[in-house]
Amino acid sequence: MVMTGIFDREDGRARHASPELIGRGWESARLDSLLERSRLVTVVGLGGVGKSALAADAVERVGRTGTTVVAVDMAGFNGVEQVFHAVGRSSSEALLLVDNCDRLPGPAAAALSRLLEARPGLRVLITSRRRLGAADETVLPLAPMQLNDAVSLLELRARQLGTPLPDNEEARVTAGRICLRLDCLPLALGLAAGRLPDRGPRELLARLSERGGPLGLSGVGTDIPGRHRTLRHCHGWSHELCVAQERLLWARLSAFGGTFTRTAAERVCEDEQLSRPEIATAVDGLVGQGLLEHVNERPELLRMPRTVQDYGAEWLTRLGEETRLLERVLMWSRGLL
Structure with missing residues (x-):
């Protein structure tokens, strides 16, 4: 779906902010700042964390300045043609919001890079569960609420x-x-x-x-x-976005009941299906989607959000690995791994 004129107004006044923006003052100000300094900004975070609400609030403020705003919801699409179609109808000075750009980070990055090169007055705001990977991309991670x-x-x-x-x-x-x-x-x-x-x-x-x-x-x-x-649907969407090693590691890490280290993840989860280098790469991938969190901003310490852990535990049981992984976590906790 391509949407223009998406900002509801009543008597010339902007609509009220979404309730999901409670306590998001710092993030809103940060996003405004990034949009002023960067032509491609991606808001990333766990599914259901409020990325779309934050982005919609930001583009509403931009729209009030008279800038043309075009919004494209990518959730139901498998291609990027509608992005070109939407921008083709906009003016030379425009802000493009590409919402739910989860399934096509690679193709979308390439398409948007070409658009930005061809349209010097264009700025782009993306929401996605993972970064696009474009060279000129600025990323704003969105954490759960306080x-x-x-x-x-x-x-x-x-x-x-x-x-x-x-x-x-x-x-x-x-x-x-x-x-x-x-x-x-x-x-x-x-x-x-x-x-x-x-x-x-x-x-x-x-x-x-x-x-x-x-x-x-x-x-x-x-x-x-x-x-x-x-x-379950929300985390299932994230599960589909993961590569095979990330899905397997997600399931296995659910056996940890709280905070753990990267070293612990390697020792507990390593086998012929997951090598240590693959685990290291998969950890970074899960962190990038908000499915793992750094504890106290320490890269070595990790925790999995509880509902994400619940979803992973269902897959661990489905894979028939629950008993083995729980035993390995117990051995690790006792210094036997």
Whole structure:
């Protein structure tokens, strides 16, 4: 789908910011700065982290300056022809938003590099779960929300659904635990809020605490993309984007229950299917999609978001490797590997 004039206005005023932008002031300012200095900016991050909302907010501000804005949603396409078509209809001074550019990073990078060379007045903003890899690309990683902001978003969504959370300390603690269980992902929090009319916060937390519980959270409505209808669909989309070694390593790393080192990942996961060099490359690939996180900005320390771990654990069981990997993690923890 190619969209122009995408910015809703009422009485000449800009629309209100998306609730997913709660607490995103620094990221919004950073994105504005990058768009002023770079002609190709990619917002990358885990599925459901709010990349599209952040990008839409930024291009709305650009649109208010009189710059032509063209938006292309790549989610349902397998080619880049619509990008050329969209830009061909725009003016010489334009901002192109290419949303959900997940499946075609290589072809898209080549196509956009040619466009930028041919159109000196063009700027491009990309959202993707991984970087394009273009030589002139500037990347803005988008992390999950801070806990306090995530709780505020959950409370807001609950009020919008007519089921406000109780105003007491127990409810706030429960809300915080729900947010942590869902990795403070805006998508997940919206799905969780949709379950509150049927069950209270404590019952919801109990359901989410079950193994794989968050993956079954579902949304309803024709406006929800298929890849966002459940967290299982969301992480499944990321799983499809991974190469074979990344998928296998994702499953195996799910056996770690918390923080681990790159060295531990190599010792526990290495075998004839995954060599140590392949593990090192796959770790970088998973980090690049937000499926692994650096702990305290230390490259050697890693953790897997809990819902990502849930999805990987399902695949580990499906592959028949659960017992073996859990045993190897135990051996590593005791210094036997």
